[in-house]
Amino acid sequence: MSNDESDLIPTGTCWCGCGAKTARGSFFVRGHDKTSESAYIAVYHKGSVPQFLKDHGFGPGNSIVQKAVDEAGWTTCPRCDYVGAPASVRKHEKKCTATKGN
Numbered sequence: 805m806s807n808d809e810s811d812l813i814p815t816g817t818c819w820c821g822c823g824a825k826t827a828r829g830s831f832f833v834r835g836h837d838k839t840s841e842s843a844y845i846a847v848y849h850k851g852s853v854p855q856f857l858k859d860h861g862f863g864p865g866n867s868i869v870q871k872a873v874d875e876a877g878w879t880t881c882p883r884c885d886y887v888g889a890p891a892s893v894r895k896h897e898k899k900c901t902a903t904k905g906n
């Protein structure tokens with residue numbers, strides 16, 4: 805599985821490199837995972853998510869989301885088109901009021 809972090813062990817210091825101490829078992833200070841992601845895209849893909857997708861061969865004709873469903877265990881909400889990691893979909897389902905096919 806490519807979406808788990810079982811090979812990585814939190815070190816107690818934020819992995820964004822800011823040097824802050826993290827909570828036990830956390831890689832990042834809250835929000836710094838997103839900061840790291842944005843920084844990576846800024847450095848390697850001109851700060852553009854479309855560019856990032858294109859650089860990896862994804863886009864309108866080749867769905868990265870579908871690949872996540874196929875290969876990384878992502879699922880869809882039974883009531884709407886919401887797609888995400890299982891934990892994220894479970895959270896979404898609690899507040900989802902959509903009725904599929906409507």
Ligand SMILES: [Zn+2]
Pocket residue numbers: 818819820821822823824832833836
């Ligand atoms: Zn940090």
Ligand SMILES: [Zn+2]
Pocket residue numbers: 881882883884885886896897900901902
């Ligand atoms: Zn939904």
